[in-house]
Amino acid sequence: xxxxxLKINGQEMSGREDEDILHVAREHGIDIPTLCQLDGIxxxxxCRLCLVEIEGSSKxxxxxxxxxxxxxxVNTESxxxxxxxxxxxxxxxxxxxxxxxxxxxNNNCELQDISHDLKIDxxxxxxxxxxxQVDASHDLFIFDANRCILCxxxxxxxxxxxxxxxxxxAGRGIKSQLISxxxxxxxxxxxxxxxxxxVEACPTGALFEKGKAAGEMVKDARFLVYLAExxxxxx
Amino acid sequence: xxxxxxxxxxxxTLATVWLDGCSGCHMSLLDMDHRxxxxxxxxxxxYSPLVDRKHFPDYVDITLVEGAISSEADLEKILLVRAxxxxxxxxxxxxxxxxxxxxxxxxxxxxxxxxxSDGGQPKQPDTVxxxxxxxxxxxxxxKVDLFVPGCPPSADTIFFVISELLAGRQPDLHxxxxxxx
Numbered sequence: 001x002x003x004x005x006l007k008i009n010g011q012e013m014s015g016r017e018d019e020d021i022l023h024v025a026r027e028h029g030i031d032i033p034t035l036c037q038l039d040g041i042x043x044x045x046x047c048r049l050c051l052v053e054i055e056g057s058s059k060x061x062x063x064x065x066x067x068x069x070x071x072x073x074v075n076t077e078s079x080x081x082x083x084x085x086x087x088x089x090x091x092x093x094x095x096x097x098x099x100x101x102x103x104x105x106n107n108n109c110e111l112q113d114i115s116h117d118l119k120i121d122x123x124x125x126x127x128x129x130x131x132x133q134v135d136a137s138h139d140l141f142i143f144d145a146n147r148c149i150l151c152x153x154x155x156x157x158x159x160x161x162x163x164x165x166x167x168x169x170a171g172r173g174i175k176s177q178l179i180s181x182x183x184x185x186x187x188x189x190x191x192x193x194x195x196x197x198x199v200e201a202c203p204t205g206a207l208f209e210k211g212k213a214a215g216e217m218v219k220d221a222r223f224l225v226y227l228a229e230x231x232x233x234x235x
Numbered sequence: 236x237x238x239x240x241x242x243x244x245x246x247x248t249l250a251t252v253w254l255d256g257c258s259g260c261h262m263s264l265l266d267m268d269h270r271x272x273x274x275x276x277x278x279x280x281x282y283s284p285l286v287d288r289k290h291f292p293d294y295v296d297i298t299l300v301e302g303a304i305s306s307e308a309d310l311e312k313i314l315l316v317r318a319x320x321x322x323x324x325x326x327x328x329x330x331x332x333x334x335x336x337x338x339x340x341x342x343x344x345x346x347x348x349x350x351x352s353d354g355g356q357p358k359q360p361d362t363v364x365x366x367x368x369x370x371x372x373x374x375x376x377x378k379v380d381l382f383v384p385g386c387p388p389s390a391d392t393i394f395f396v397i398s399e400l401l402a403g404r405q406p407d408l409h410x411x412x413x414x415x416x
Contacts, residue, residue, distance in 0.1 A: 093332075100415025101328055101386035102335060107415065116413040121382040122331050122374055129340035129369060146341075 006072040015068045022050055022063035025076060032076050033085060033114055035092075035203055036151035037064045040227030041160050044152055049085055049114070052076045060084070086118050087125070094127045095174070097146035098204075104217035105205030111149060135180075137187030140210055141199055148178050148206035154198035161227065166192040178206075200224065247296040247401060249274075250282040251326075252316055254309040255336045255370055256302030259387040260327035261285065264299075266390035274394070277401050291315055297400050299326040299383075299393075303333040304371050308364035317377035322400055325372070325379045326393070328386040328414060336370035344368060381405070385412040 002017045008025050015024035020043065025032055036047035045065035052063045055073035063076070075081075092098075092111060100106050132145035152169060155178070159165040166189050170179045180186045199207045200223040208217040253261060261284060265271070281295060282288050291312075298320040304310050317323055328334035339347050344366050348357035359365055373379055383396055392412045399406035 097338070097341060099332075099334055099338060102338075103415065112414055116409075119409055121384055121408070122325070122372065122379070124374075126375075127333075127337075127340070127369075127371070129337070131341040 004068055004070040004072070006068050006070070006074065008074045009076055017068065017070075019068055020064055021052060021061070021066050021068055021072075021074055024068050025063065025074075030076060032063050033117060034064060035110055035114065035149060036153060038153050038157070038201055038224070038227070040224070040229075040231040041153065041156040041201070044156065047149075047151055048088055051081060051084060053078060053081065082118070086120060089115050089118055089120060090123050090125045092149045093123050094125045095130070096148065097129065097132065102214050103147065103205040104208045104212045104214060105147075106215040108215070108218050109205060110203035132177075135186050136210070137185035138189075138192070138194070138210075139187065140194055141186070141196065142208055142210055143178065143180075143186055144206055144208070145177060146206075147204045149204060150176055150178065151203060153201040153203065154178070154207060157197045157201040157227070161230075162193060162195050162197050164191045164193050164195075167198060197223070201227075246277065246279045248281045248292065248294070249278040249397070250280070250291070250295040250298040250316075250320070251284065252282075252291075252298060252300045252302075252312065253284045254300060254302030254313065254330070254373075255305035256327065256329040257335070258284070258301070260299075260301035260329075260393075263327075263387040263390050264393050267394050268390075270390075270394050274397055274401075278397070291319055293319055295320045297322045297324065297397070299324045299397075300330045300373050301326050303329045303336040304367065304373060304376050305336050306364035306366055310367065310376060313373060313377055322380045323373075323377065324381045324383060324396065324400075325374060326383050326396075327388055328384055330373045331382050331384050332414065333370045333372045334386060340369045383408060383412060384414045385416045386414075388412050388416070 003014050004017050005014045008030055011028065013024060013028045022032055033049045034047065035049055036044045043064045045062040048062060050063040051060040053075040054061050100112055135143040150169065155167040155169065158167045166180050167178060169176055170183055171177050180189045181191055186192065199209060200219050205217055280286055281292050298316055304313055325331045329336055345357045348359060352358055383392065385392060396406050
């Protein structure tokens with residue numbers, strides 16, 4: 001595999017040509033915010049938080065799905081990028097019903113963490129207050145659509161790691177929603193193995209274990225490390 | 236609580252307002268304990284659920300608002316408060332995001348009235364203020380000068396906010412509070 005040299009935020013670095021900007025940046029201590037990205041499953045490029053500027057291109061590129069190349073000059077921080085990232089996160093808050101203080105994942109939530117990192121202290125966009133359902137039909141877990149940001153981490157981990165493909169997205173645009181199997185209650189799903197990988201992969205409190213009260217749903221950090229290690233062994 | 240006479244230096248004025256919230260933010264304010272006395276040497280608390288004054292004063296330097304705007308009375312009150320306040324602070328998640336009061340928003344007012352109408356026709360009681368269609372953050376109705384997230388913000392955070400504002404500085408709260416805390 002060829003090694004290429006590039007510049008990220010003015011810093012010279014090198015990476016394998018099959019690596020994406022996100023991972024090369026991380027290897028060199030440059031953090032780019034993400035929500036849909038998870039080491040160990042395929043890249044999706046859906047949340048758009050990892051958008052970066054590449055010299056010579058007027059478009060912004062998602063760092064998780066853009067491969068590095070020789071002589072590339074990348075910028076991961078600018079007022080323009082910060083503005084877009086802030087708007088994206090604000091839209092996630094307005095498109096669902098996120099009430100941190102009473103959420104099972106309070107203080108263990110990636111959406112909450114990112115809003116704090118981006119210094120969002122209020123939501124400036126109009127809230128939509130959509131009516132969304134809670135599916136508590138599964139024996140062990142609950143899906144609360146109010147807190148789902150449609151990152152599809154559950155869809156990918158269920159399909160690519162567990163091999164069950166219980167989860168998928170139905171509908172388009174603002175009507176997009178997470179469904180199990182043929183849009184039936186999770187508890188009736190013939191494909192779900194109850195492995196709980198989707199719950200561990202969920203960045204918010206949308207998928208959680210039954211019996212957990214506000215702030216009690218702490219994801220098992222070992223699981224995500226294991227996922228990432230398995231991928232490394234493969235490659 | 237003001238005892239200023241013409242001979243004394245007039246202290247800056249401070250007010251707190253309680254809209255649709257659980258009063259937890261006011262409890263947190265009281266949790267400042269003896270530091271409350273320090274603050275009251277630097278400012279006059281001229282209006283609050285904690286002091287006996289019926290009408291909002293003509294001019295207040297700093298007003299902290301707890302709670303979301305959920306009723307017509309809340310809306311009327313915040314418009315009045317804004318018109319007579321120099322620095323308006325959204326204190327706590329209910330004021331900042333509408334928080335727990337906003338849980339009713341997707342359901343609609345009728346569904347809420349059904350619940351409280353004891354099986355009868357959903358009816359807005361005429362003894363309490365009209366519910367707005369949504370419980371909403373304070374900044375959706377009036378200009379807010381400072382946001383203090385937290386459920387509730389800690390006593391330390393509130394003390395820092397008031398001290399900094401009294402010193403004429405805009406407090407940087409990033410390191411000490413956030414949504415849901």
